[in-house]
Amino acid sequence: MSGRIVVLTGGVGGAKLVLGLMQLCPPSNITAIVNTADDFRHLGLAISPDIDTLLYTLSGKANAAQGWGREGETWSFMDALKALGGEDWFLLGDGDMALHVLRSHMLASGETLSAVTAHFAAAWNLSLKILPMSDDSVATYVSTDAGDLPFQRYFVEQRCAPAVQAIRFEGAERARPAPGVIEAINDPETRAILIAPSNPWLSVDPILAVPGISEALGAASAPVVAVSPIVGGQAVKGPTAKLMGELGLAVTNRAIASHYDGIIDGLLVDVRDGGEGLDIPHAVTDTLMKTLDDRARVAQAALDLAARIAG
Numbered sequence: 001m002s003g004r005i006v007v008l009t010g011g012v013g014g015a016k017l018v019l020g021l022m023q024l025c026p027p028s029n030i031t032a033i034v035n036t037a038d039d040f041r042h043l044g045l046a047i048s049p050d051i052d053t054l055l056y057t058l059s060g061k062a063n064a065a066q067g068w069g070r071e072g073e074t075w076s077f078m079d080a081l082k083a084l085g086g087e088d089w090f091l092l093g094d095g096d097m098a099l100h101v102l103r104s105h106m107l108a109s110g111e112t113l114s115a116v117t118a119h120f121a122a123a124w125n126l127s128l129k130i131l132p133m134s135d136d137s138v139a140t141y142v143s144t145d146a147g148d149l150p151f152q153r154y155f156v157e158q159r160c161a162p163a164v165q166a167i168r169f170e171g172a173e174r175a176r177p178a179p180g181v182i183e184a185i186n187d188p189e190t191r192a193i194l195i196a197p198s199n200p201w202l203s204v205d206p207i208l209a210v211p212g213i214s215e216a217l218g219a220a221s222a223p224v225v226a227v228s229p230i231v232g233g234q235a236v237k238g239p240t241a242k243l244m245g246e247l248g249l250a251v252t253n254r255a256i257a258s259h260y261d262g263i264i265d266g267l268l269v270d271v272r273d274g275g276e277g278l279d280i281p282h283a284v285t286d287t288l289m290k291t292l293d294d295r296a297r298v299a300q301a302a303l304d305l306a307a308r309i310a311g
Helices: 012-022 049-058 076-083 094-108 113-123 151-157 181-186 200-209 213-219 240-246 253-259 292-310
Strands: 004-009 030-034 040-042 045-047 129-132 139-144 147-150 164-170 190-195 224-227 266-270 282-285
Touching (some): 004 181, 004 200, 012 030, 012 292, 030 049, 030 181, 040 151, 045 094, 049 129, 076 094, 094 113, 164 200, 164 240, 181 213, 190 292, 200 240, 200 253, 224 292
Parallel strands (some): 004 190, 224 266, 266 282
Antiparallel strands (some): 139 147
16 A cells, blocks of 8 residues: 555554554655653653654564563663662663663753654664654553552553553643644545554553544544454453453453544454454454564555555
């Protein structure tokens, strides 16, 4: 498919889809709009987990086994931190620290998150656009049976164990889309807008909560196609299925389609689930992305569905 491609994404699953797209079209034609409501300050450092996952994955630096962090990472910093009695629930590798320290320094010097992210992408020869959803602070908080938790405390420290009752995105109502976000969605050269198989409630909803983004998607001339995170009635990775149950939702593609009602024009679903019960355009493929070929195949299936919807 010719033209530009826009992807709304969280971390690991979204990075796999974007990497697949890079096998199919020039990276300079791809714009990734990334969730930043997972961002937080830790030990005084500005940490952007989803942006960093994309940077590491697309530049070939990611730890392939765990899907986050850097390959060949060392842990001298963490060992020294533990010896001093510092918090060790959020792991910071020695190479990873360089990214966090430099980001923190650049932000303190007046740079925007957009500018910092573009600097890192250029340093690693990435020609696609990686855009934070906003340069303004938005923070995910999860109301649980263990209390009100900042996202990283829930996700990393508590390993998603507490039952979720509600989710909110503090600061979203005051945030503005980062430069280039609305322009990419509205660009007449954009031929497809994809929503990655990231967690709809924790990774995609924060993007949609930034004023102007949902409206732009709803008015977009390009088809909007989501890749379902459900495979065989479960989530491949992360707490999606558990979260859906706690929110009183059936773990089905119909529930995913309903969640994105008014936003998407089509849904790509896994062959193990099929399209039963879906009343929107959809396509079926094996959506597991274990290899680079898998990632390209899923990306192609999503683009093919968008092309079919566009007519």
